[in-house]
Amino acid sequence: MSSCLQQLPALTESVCPGINGKVGYTGQSGIIAGGSNQCHLAALYQHWYQAHPEAGVAYAGLRCWTLLCWQPALVAVLSVHRLGIVPDLCTIKQVINNGIVFGFELSERETSCRLDALIVRAARQLRQLSEGLLQELTAVTPVKKKLAFRFLADCLMDALIKMYRMEQNPRSEDFQYWAHCWLSAMNQQNDSALMLLPIKGATDGLGLQRKTCCLHYRRCDGELCASCPKQTLTIRKQRLRDEWRAHV
Secondary structure (H helix, E strand, O other), rough: OOHHHHHHHHHHHHHHOOOOEEEEEOOOOOOOOOOHHHHHHHHHHHHHHHOOOHHHHHHHHHHHHHHHHHHHHHHHHHHHHHOOOOOOOHHEEEEOOEEEEEEEEEEEOOOOOHHHHHHHHHHHHHHHHHHHHHHHHHHOOOOOOOHHHHHHHHHHHHHHHHHHOOOOOOOHHHHHHHHHHHHHHHOOOOOOEEEEEEEEOOEEEEEEEOOOOOOOOOOOOOOOOOOOOOHHHHHHHHHHHHHHHOOO
């Protein structure tokens, strides 16, 4: 195991405070591709359906899916761009607790090569991992594959946005180019994108240009997300710009 892989848990914690990432498996139970995850996935679905029955089956299924794919996407992007490696994403174990998927364990295997090759390799592993997880989830609740992979693309773009926020002097054109590279490697060129958010007197922001609604607005406490495609592009840009300024 290289020193780069050893840095990954601290790196992800710097982006998502409180997340507990480990290199090496413990005895803790979790969701792992190729394992027997049916009980975990059924409990995850029941948690969200029972918490918000008014939002319906479709919302609960999509909520489960986004919880399953955001961590592998974040780990992939940070590993490739900040550490120059690809860990073994196909065997990532994800920790689940009270309806939340937060925390992961990785094997000690990794690969290092050129950036473009790393993106291709990581994308291939993400697709393989996601295909398996989606197959298991759809045995619990119906989730359309096209929608699921659009949300996976959104998770990749969101991970790039998180990394952009970490940089002291980020170049938005670099991140937009990397977004294109990731989406091309995933064969999802039209499933998501990054949106430039010009900020007067400050570094430009980046926003998520989504193609699919997560149905959060169906919850009794819900509303349309700032990036929701149900809104006009003008409204989305303004809301995303306001959010960006609030977090600068």
